[in-house]
Amino acid sequence: MTHEKFMVAGVARNMQGKLKVRYSTLSIADTVARQERAGNTEILYVELPEAMVRDDIPAFLLGLEQFSSVPAYKEVLETANTNHALKGKPARAPKAPKAKAPKAPKAPKVTIPAADEAEDFEIEELKAIAA
Numbered sequence: 120m121t122h123e124k125f126m127v128a129g130v131a132r133n134m135q136g137k138l139k140v141r142y143s144t145l146s147i148a149d150t151v152a153r154q155e156r157a158g159n160t161e162i163l164y165v166e167l168p169e170a171m172v173r174d175d176i177p178a179f180l181l182g183l184e185q186f187s188s189v190p191a192y193k194e195v196l197e198t199a200n201t202n203h204a205l206k207g208k209p210a211r212a213p214k215a216p217k218a219k220a221p222k223a224p225k226a227p228k229v230t231i232p233a234a235d236e237a238e239d240f241e242i243e244e245l246k247a248i249a250a
Contacts, residue, residue, distance in 0.1 A: 128176045129164030130192050138191055140199040174200055
């Protein structure tokens with residue numbers, strides 16, 4: 120579990136249309152500017168009264184009327200801690216190693232003699248056959 124403390128928190132809708140709880144250690148102005156640059160919309164942040172850990176923030180935000188009065192905000196805040204990557208997520212099963220295709224055996228290396236060596240090669244070969 121992370122113990123990082125945040126001073127700013129709120130909600131924002133990403134470019135895919137998903138509403139997410141957001142946490143920041145930056146000022147509200149910097150956080151909003153960063154969210155706008157990322158293309159997020161429906162951005163609502165508040166400054167927290169004191170530095171808080173991620174797990175405590177959704178409950179605090181639900182206590183504020185501007186978050187609890189909007190059904191979409193309320194829903195995302197109520198499920199925020201259950202979606203948290205470090206909490207309640209089952210461990211992934213290790214991936215099975217990929218089967219590698221067996222390598223084809225290499226063809227034997229054949230050298231072709233140069234033209235002037237070709238006659239000597241044929242003579243040597245004929246001698247070997249005759250013997």
